Amino acid sequence: MGHLYGATNNPDKQISNYLKSKEIAESIQEKGIITAINMNLGSTYLKLNKLDTALFYAQTALDAYAKNDIGIYSGYIYDLAGTIYQKKGDIDQAMNAFKTALKIHTEKNNLNGLSNSYTDLSSLYIILNKPDSSLFFAQKGLETSNGAGSSRLLEDVYSALSSAYTKLNKNDSALVYLQLASSLRDSMNAVEIKNLTAYQNLSFDEQIRLRELEEEKASFQYRIRTNALMGGLFTLLIVAFLLYRNNKQKQKANIKLKAQKEEIQTTLEQLEATQTQLIQSEKMASLGELTAGIAHEIQNPLNFVNNFSELNSELIDELKEELAAGNNQSANEIANNIKDNEQKIIHHGKRAESIVRGMLLHSRGSSGQKEPTDINALCDEYLRLSYHGFRAKDKSFNADFKLEADESLPKIGVVPQDIGRVLLNLINNAFFAVNEKSKLQASGYKPQVIVSTKRDGNRVEIRVIDNGPGIPDSIKEKIFQPFFTTKPTGQGTGLGLSLSYDIVKAHGGTLEITSADKNGTEFSINLPIQS
Known part of the structure; x- marks a missing residue:
């Protein structure tokens, strides 16, 4: 190893x-x-x-x-x-x-x-x-x-x-x-x-497989403990009925009731622990998708660095030849080309560095401290990372995406890791939706995801829009409930939107959904500028 x-x-x-x-x-x-x-x-x-x-x-x-x-x-x-x-x-x-x-x-x-x-x-x-x-x-x-x-x-x-x-x-x-x-x-x-x-692809696939196994295990344990809780409650009702019917056995029944209560309390604590594990699993899933996107995103500046480095190596050989021949003018032109290429190498190297720094900030987790944040830059970063994350998992996946940014937006005080997690979750859901609809191979359908920002008085509005299959009215009210998911078994824990809703609410904002069945979905985040 x-x-x-x-x-x-x-x-x-x-x-x-x-x-x-x-x-x-x-x-x-x-x-x-x-x-x-x-x-x-x-x-x-x-x-x-x-x-x-x-x-x-x-x-x-x-x-x-x-x-x-x-x-x-x-x-x-x-x-x-x-x-x-x-x-x-x-x-x-x-x-x-x-x-x-x-x-x-x-x-x-x-x-x-x-x-x-x-x-x-x-x-x-x-x-x-x-x-x-x-x-x-x-x-x-x-x-x-x-x-x-x-x-x-x-x-x-x-x-x-x-x-x-x-x-x-x-x-x-x-x-x-x-x-x-x-x-x-x-x-x-x-x-x-x-x-x-x-090796990296094999390692990433193995991480995804292990995470899915952990999620299935956690889901199974949750169902078992829920059934145990319901059984305990049913038993408690029977005990209460027997106590009502038989006062002579009151003391004995009270002892039994106390024991049942302790058992239920233990079951509840185990259930809460399971919920905590599922929340952590959702966070790790977000980090895994982010890592995949970064791996693809960082490849572009690295390719530029490698290509310009190889070009400089060839130019240096030419420079030596021109200097040996006494052609100073040609040598100066080649030297200027080398200098230009070095500037491009530095530019793309810093681009790669900023991508890695962003990943480190995300993986480090939230400190809970708000700081002035460029919302446009945050949206742009997570839009591209989400897309490349899907491409890493499914090479056949393809969709149009764009950011419609309001350049007049001021920086606002948020916890960037938390808001980034919300954006990643919403954009991932949008790409998942358009990908599912594209599998139906409808004539003339072009999958598209749009993220837009604008200032509305003393608030900032972020919208995530897709032209996927939409959400039926019958389940809209459940969409932010914990553990509710429309994804196939094993592909979602049902905690992403619930966590996102709580994060936005903790920032003093709102998270709303607008959708029509078979006509796409729009999520709207409203955050206060002064926080």
């Missing part, structure tokens, strides 16, 4: 799983495994650039290595220590560690390890300004990496060869190996992105 979280770029959970693994290994005195885990912890902290912590775990693994040989992986401990020493500027210690690793890899005939050590030594000699030695070890690394069959090692070797030839002013050879490294890196990145996407 630690390796898997590392592959999906989640260092906190990676370290947490390594530490749990270490705790188990220590409890059964698996010293070889403990040594390997310390090495993995050192490697993880090295990637986080926490060099002192990384060196602590690497040194702990080195101290245990003399007693606990971990087989073919032993040399990697010294490779790790050498890399940390190199980053800390301790070249002598790094050199000793790399040479020791080379010796161990040779003894164990570990081609992957040999290639890794040769490449590390080549990089170290570049720092020492000894390009001939650097080239020697890079070439040795190339020989062993071809036998090892690892694309990642081969990429490192190509990069080392490019650096050595550059130091030796052999630019043609340096460029050839730089291009080989770049091509191999692009190929591996494409595979890694594909695998990571598959």
Whole structure:
């Protein structure tokens, strides 16, 4: 699990799983495994650039290595220590560690390890300004990496060869190996992105499946406890009737009644606990849908960042060529293009950062503190996240959506996480409704969801409108009741609109519904500007 979280770029959970693994290994005195885990912890902290912590775990693994040989992986401990020493500027210690690793890899005939050590030594000699030695070890690394069959090692070797030839002013050879490294890196990145996407989709589907199972379990327990409560009440009525009929057994009946009362009280407490669990389940469902929307929403700025980064890499190569040829004007134009691309990378990077920050605010839960909030921005964010959340669950889902915002709206004092949860719930219901109607394949039907805002005196009105199947008059009065839902079994708890109604009411506002059977639905939120 630690390796898997590392592959999906989640260092906190990676370290947490390594530490749990270490705790188990220590409890059964698996010293070889403990040594390997310390090495993995050192490697993880090295990637986080926490060099002192990384060196602590690497040194702990080195101290245990003399007693606990971990087989073919032993040399990697010294490779790790050498890399940390190199980053800390301790070249002598790094050199000793790399040479020791080379010796161990040779003894164990570990081609992957040999290639890794040769490449590390080549990089170290570049720092020492000894390009001939650097080239020697890079070439040795190339020989062993071809036998090892690892694309990642081969990429490192190509990069080392490019650096050595550059130091030796052999630019043609340096460029050839730089291009080989770049091509191999692009190929591996494409595979890694594909695998990571598959893992994330699998993980998300599993989370949804587990949540649905929990909801079904909670619903079943609720029905059982409700039946128990009704049975208890029926028993209480029988006891009361018997007490009325038989005064001589009054004392005995009172004792029995007290016992029944305690039983009913326990049942009520269990019922309240079940209701609390269902409310939490509804909140987690909201968070899951939000996460899916963010995963798709964040992909756009990341694609821009990747594309402009690749373009800059190509422009830098062209810039070098123009500078070498003395074409200063062309070089300046290319440099300006690179600068423009960097601004675009910064823009889309900040966009991705704002999306992640919004998710963190939502997942952190409500603090209960009101703060000045841009309602238009809140509506825009949750409209797009809801749409992408549905797209994540159902690739065939499609609908038109738009925000009709009143730009004159002032910021109003609300708890943004709570109002965001209301918006997400209403918009999710709207997309669900139009999706259900689109399944009927009516001629000329185009599913559409509109969110609009406007100022009405000293209040702000938010409307969520869909052209779905609408809500019959017979159930409108029940729509805000807890546990009432029109969705199929397993797809809703019946708490979303009830919670939304309570949240809006707590803000001093109102939540109303307007709908005609088969002609769409409109939810209207009215919030006071001064709060």
